[in-house]
Amino acid sequence: MSRAVALREFVIPFIGLKLGETSFKFHIEDKFFTYFEGSELITGSNVEVEMVLDKRTTMIVLTFYVQGTIKATCDRCLNEMDQELLDEFTVFVKFSQDADGMDEEEDVIFLPTNETHLDVGHLVYEFVNLSIPLQKGCKPEEIGGPGCNKVVLEKLGYFAEGKEGDGENENDDDNNNDEDIDQRWSALKKLK
Numbered sequence: 001m002s003r004a005v006a007l008r009e010f011v012i013p014f015i016g017l018k019l020g021e022t023s024f025k026f027h028i029e030d031k032f033f034t035y036f037e038g039s040e041l042i043t044g045s046n047v048e049v050e051m052v053l054d055k056r057t058t059m060i061v062l063t064f065y066v067q068g069t070i071k072a073t074c075d076r077c078l079n080e081m082d083q084e085l086l087d088e089f090t091v092f093v094k095f096s097q098d099a100d101g102m103d104e105e106e107d108v109i110f111l112p113t114n115e116t117h118l119d120v121g122h123l124v125y126e127f128v129n130l131s132i133p134l135q136k137g138c139k140p141e142e143i144g145g146p147g148c149n150k151v152v153l154e155k156l157g158y159f160a161e162g163k164e165g166d167g168e169n170e171n172d173d174d175n176n177n178d179e180d181i182d183q184r185w186s187a188l189k190k191l192k
């Protein structure tokens with residue numbers, strides 16, 4: 001499939017839309033990223049992007065809702081995991097007679113007044129990329145838990161200080177408790 005055909009769904013003929021909100025949904029998989037130059041290798045992507053196009057009399061407001069997962073490597077334990085993506089972006093599209101001559105402000109796109117179509121492919125690409133966290137990791141509540149690979153963490157020295165600290169003491173406490181209980185049982189048995 002050629003790039004133009006593959007990305008055809010992202011070309012929105014907004015001129016034919018009535019005023020108000022129209023919703024578009026795009027399903028993004030790995031192949032999508034390969035159509036953009038300089039893209040990082042992204043694998044295992046399963047991302048839904050909903051774009052709400054709000055057509056107003058003087059401009060268009062685009063809101064992108066990014067939600068899904070990509071495969072990533074946890075920064076802490078190097079575990080292969082699904083990194084959740086969840087983000088929201090807004091772009092204003094304004095019309096100007098002299099679109100080429102205008103500076104592009106942040107979050108504002110200028111189109112010539114006679115433009116009828118809007119290609120949002122690159123915006124979707126950018127926003128999916130922006131929704132990927134810089135630090136990728138197993139979920140915070142799972143640090144050292146089932147989400148992080150404990151074997152790897154141990155090899156990396158993650159628990160090195162724990163030998164005289166929390167980790168080992170907890171085990172010691174558990175053992176002590178077991179022993180305490182055993183001793184109490186013995187004591188009870190002696191009473192019989």
Ligand SMILES: [Zn+2]
Nearest residue numbers: 074077138148
């Ligand atoms: Zn991890």
